[in-house]
Amino acid sequence: MNERNPGTIITFYSYKGGTGRTMALANTACLLARRLTVEKMLSARPPRILAIDWDFEAPGLHHYFKDLLTQRAQAAFDDAPGCIDLFVEMKASASQYTPGDFVGNRNLARNLLSKLDFDRYMLQTAIPGLSIIKSGRHDINYPQVVNQFDWNSFFHNTFGLFNGFADYLAIASIMC
Secondary structure: OOOOOOOOOOOOOOOOOOOOHHHHHHHHHHHHHHHHHHHHOOOOOOOOEEEEOOOOOOOOHHHHHHHHEOHHHHHHOOOOOOHHHHHHHHHOOHHHOOOOOHHHHHHHHHHHHHHOOHHHHOEEEOOOOEEEEOOOOOOOOHHHHHHHOOHHHHHHHOOOHHHHHHHHHHHHOOOO
């Protein structure tokens, strides 16, 4: 991969729960990491796979990887922020966005994310090149944080942010 060939984003979605979406994500992430580890032997670029748990109501990705986290990630697991925490942090910058300015907001999101300590959201696994972001801090406040986040308002007030987030993830995958 290079700047002309940014990373690929793959999503697993199903409106209905219990369809195996999280298991498919975990297995695909492991298979991609294994495949890219073999490709790494042929290049100097290390593989980078990031699996993000966006299922805030029934988070489960961390269950697949908790025993596969590095020792450092296991020690930080309980206090490590996750996806909802990232968006709470991004929401704090919502006043900088211009509703309706898709291009400007997209660029602003990429810029804000590049200044953020994004690595603190990622937990490294023992699988070379594979990291995860859990849904959030699974503490007593987690349900309240999830339930109080107004996604509709956030999306409309920061129109373009999610595309900027996708851009950031795709471009960050090539910057090793």
